[in-house]
Amino acid sequence: MPFNRDQMARRLADDVPEGWCVNLGIGIPTMVANHVPAEREVIFQSENGVIGMGPAPSKENEDPWLINAGKQLITLAKGASFVGHADSFAMIRGGHIDLCVLGAFEVAENGDLANWATSENDTAPAVGGAMDLAAGAKQVWVLMEHTTKDGRPKLVERCGYPLTGLACVRRIYTNLGVIDVLPEKGFVVRDLAPGVTLDELRAKSGATLHTN
Amino acid sequence: MINKIVQSVAAALAGVKDGSTVLIGGFGSVGQPDVLIEGLIEQGAGNLTAVLNNAGVGRVGVARLMELGRVRKIICSFPRSSDPVVFETLYREGRIELEIVPQGTLAERIRAAGAGVPAFYTATAAGTPLERGKETRDFDGKRYVMERALKGDVALIEAWEADRWGNLVYRGSGGNFNPVMAMGAELTIAQVQHVRELGALHPHMIGTPGVYVNRVVQVDRGGDWLRPELS
Known part of the structure; x- marks a missing residue:
């Protein structure tokens, strides 16, 4: 059985070490915070200047x-702090964020990321903070469905969509498995969702998947 | 005596000229100078360039200003919102110009203007469609894009508390673009919920020193907000 979205977020959360400062993108990545055990101290940064987000508030x-x-409404963790946008993005651009988790339209085997526009002709695409995070975070992990809704692969040799960042993705978590993106090598399968075979993963990917 | 407190929204916005570049603070619903935006609609200046994170929601505030044909160009990171109906219509009809800027680059371009830096290099957007038309340069083997400072004629910002020197205290995530925009414009106008006696704001809590602020107007946002838990 492939992972559902909650299980995808949990699988990624399992790999976040204590002490990291982590920025979570909009969508499924936001769910990662729900799955980091309370006893493991991870600092969640939000680009609107909140460092140390807690869980969603009760009513x-x-x-x-x-x-x-x-x-979305949030709470603060003990030890939280606020900064303005310029300082928040200095923190991002300056390499002080250990990990950023983003969604994606496509990831290429050289680590290129496309997640902001679906066409060169998209006249008013919304980039938000995605390019700043892609360029500035120490590591970028992508959390996404393995294929598009109509079954096309999102792991590709070269991105067809406009790029968000060059060679920035280090690891990909999908509903089917976990894939590292290694310089010089490309996609390397690290883990498979329960019941998913390597052949199935390869059939649903648009580039070579190595196993070591 | 220094006294930047003005008695009305109209007085706060007096003199804003046609053709101005207007920086507008806020992120989501938090930290928005909503009363000042309404005031700008009343005030009448047109042919504006609006600089803000989103391109307006629904038909109020900045969206209303756009719908009235008063905004020539918008500079933002995220033109989509929960309800971007006005922007999308105007944009499709070619009646508004759009410049998309990555969110952190937007903040830094404004900061650069406030800090007297005409341009800077950033890795953000290198190798992407948003580097087109910009100078690029390699430093230590990595590609960077040159971005120019973005100065406002006017900044409309929101804070929680102020004193008569124009010192501002923000609440919660209400800082966001406000402190950087305060330093990036010729004329910075703040709407605040509370005006305190000079000396009542703790120096360490002041998010924007009054040096950056020209006018402060107290508005009643209508909510019975508690004091920030950290002050």
């Missing part, structure tokens, strides 16, 4: 002045 603890990059 009575909602504070309309506390939101994350996805505009």
Whole structure:
């Protein structure tokens, strides 16, 4: 059985070490925070200037002045701090974020990432902070479905969609498995979802998958 | 005596000229100078370049300003929103110009203007469609894009508290673009929920020193907000 979205987020969360400062993108990546065990201290940064996000608030603890990059209400963890946008992105651009987890349209075997526009002719694409994070985080992991809704592979030899960043993706977590992206080598399978075979993974990928 | 507190929204916005570049703070619903934007609609300046993170939601605020034909160009990172109906219509009809800037580059271009730096290099957008038309240069074997400072004629910002020197304290995630925009414009106008006596704001809590602020207007946002837990 392939992973569902919750299980994908949990599988990624399993690999986040204690002490890392982590930025989670909008969508499935946001769910990663729910799966890091409370006893493992991980600092979640939101690009609107919150360092140290806690879990979503209960109804009575909602504070309309506390939101994350996805505009959802949040709480603060003990030890949290605030900065403005310039300092928040200095933190990102300056390499102080250990890990950024992003969604993607495509990832190429050289680590190129496409996740902001689906066509060169998309006249008003929304980039947000994706390019800053792709260029600045120490590591970028992608969390996404292995294929598009109509079954086309999202792991490809070269991205067809406009790029977000060059050679920036280090690892990919999908509903089918975990794939490293290694310089000089390309995609290397690290783990398979329960019941998924290597042949199935290869059939649903648009580039060579190595096994070591 | 220094006193930057003005008594009305109209007084706060007096003198904003046609053709101005207007920096507008806020991220999502937090930290938005909503009353000042309404005031700008009343004030009447047109042919504006609006610089902000999103291109407006629904038909209020910045979206309303655009719908009235007062915005010539928008510079933002994320033109999509939960309801970008006005922007998308104007854009499709060719009645508004758009410049997309990565969010961190947008903040840094404004910071550069405020800090007297005419341009800087960043790896953000290198090798992507957003580097087109810009100078690129390699440093230590890595590719960077030159970005120019982005200065506002006016900044409209929101804070939680102010004093008569224009010192500002932000609340929660309400800082966001506000402190950097405060330093990046010729005329910085702040709407605040509370005005405190000079000396009442703790120096360490001041997010924007009054040096960057020209006018402050107190507005009632209507909410019975608690004091920030950290002050």
